[in-house]
Amino acid sequence: MLQPVLSWAVLFSTATVCFVLAMLVRRTATIPGARWLAYLLATAAFYTLVSGLEMVIAVPSVKIALSTLEHVAINTFGPLFVLFVWAFTRDQHPFRGAVRVGLWVIPVVNVAMTATNALHGLVWTGFSPGPPGTGALIYHHGPFFYAGLVWIYGCLLAAAWRMAHWARHAPPAQQKKAWVLLAAMAIPLVGSAVYMLGILPATGLNLTALAFGGTAIVLAWSLLPSRPFELVPVARTALLETIPDGVLVVDETRRVVSVNPAARRLLALSHNVIGVECGEVFGRWPQLAAVVRRGEVNPVETALGGANEAALEVRVLPLAGHRGRRAGRLILLRDITERVKAEQELRDSEREYRDLVDPAVVGVYRSTIEGELLYVNDALWRMFGYSSASACRAAGAGALYKDHADRIALIERLQRDGEVSDFEFNAVDARGKTRSVLVSARLSGRVVTGMVMDVTERRQAEQALRESEE
DSSP states (O other), X not given: OHHHHHHHHHHHHHHHHHHHHHHHHHTOSOSTTHHHHHHHHHHHHHHHHHHHHHHHOOOHHHHHHHHHHHHXXXXXXXXXXXXXXXXXXXXXXXXXXXXXXHTTHXXXXXXXXXXXXXXXXXXXEEEEEOSTTTOOEEEEEOHHHHHHHHHHHHHHHHHHHHHHHHHTTSOHHHHHHHHHHHHHHHHHHHHHHHHHHTOOSXXXXXXXXXXXXXXXXXXXXXXXXXXXXXXXXXXXXXXXXXXSSEEEEEETTSBEEEEOHHHHHHHTOOSOOTTSBHHHHTTTOHHHHHHHHHTOOSOEEEEEETTTTEEEEEEEEEEEOGGGOEEEEEEEEEEOHHHHHHHHHHHHHHHHHHHHHTXXXXXXXXXXXXXXXXXXXXHHHHHTTOSSHHHHHHHOGGGGBSSHHHHHHHHHHHHHHSEEEEEEEEEEOTTSOEEEEEEEEEEETTEEEEEEEEOHHHHHHHHHHHHHHO
16 A cells, blocks of 8 residues: 555655645736746646545545546546637737637546446446555546547647747747757657556556646746746735836847836836837837836936837846846836926027027026026027127126125015016126126026116216206
């Protein structure tokens, strides 16, 4: 009885490993086809667990019932292999709708025939006890059993063909992974052949269950070197899902392993791009693709174009993996469309303002309350005898006042009343001559906007008139 117990221990251990891997794979979207791979692992866990129970239970009726449950699992493998491989290779014509449902028609029929075998004997024609002391039950297979095997292995061969076809055009790193997956899919074929030929290392050991379990484990483990859990830790998933900035993670082969909802919205991605080469993802936007290709660490602004004229700020950060090795890149996308529009509107407003005030005969200026000139129109710098607007701004507002107390008085009135009309004072021009000016100004925050009128000649005429009258 020791041999069945040892065989059960092997199957139970395989089931445990499959179940743990299924939980890990299901919690990440970084593996292409992760959902189907998780289902494969869960099915393998169920199959090997039930197979182990069937080995240690001696009651024939219970053994047959457990074998029926095994057929539920084994008939599920074929469609799951096909769906996983087609999702992993990002086939442009994945199974959808009626075609996907059609994959499950034959498995459902097979399970129904197995469950009703007592009525027709087409799956198992009979049963006989195994060697004494083993507790094994020998199943004599009928025609429908072999028909079911043809369908299951037909699905495996179709999946293997698709994987081989994809591997021929994949990058070198992906090709290695593909050949490992192909080797894994060959395990059930070998195990089934050994089982059917009766070349068993242990009497009654279900090598088919071990083979499918081993295949599922290799499928999952072969994808782990891409370090999807290291690149996108599960603990950070909630953050990536909720931040407004777009985030894409690409591995060392430049294939996308993660993309958050914000990135899907910014790039208008209507399909799953996990596993797609990032050059293909950004193919519609050559400028964006060039930024990503160069790996710009500092923020770079780029326009997506199109009807919405979206603008993005892009950064590409390297990701360090095990022992500091480069593990991939983090692509950050920030929507700056509103900011770019606001800046453009501001530039347009400034241009319209300058077009309006530059030709005016009245001097116009904008300064801080500390006296830094931010803007002067042509009339103002010519009024004070400067060679250019920049020379006038360099002199500062304080240089225009003959008496510094006048500037202080103007600022105090602006801070008290918000605006001042016809404030007169003596100014000094670039040649050192005194000029009489009138200022009307308004304070907004810490910025003064004012208009200046030169009344020197008027004041001189008034003075001459007073002198002649005297």
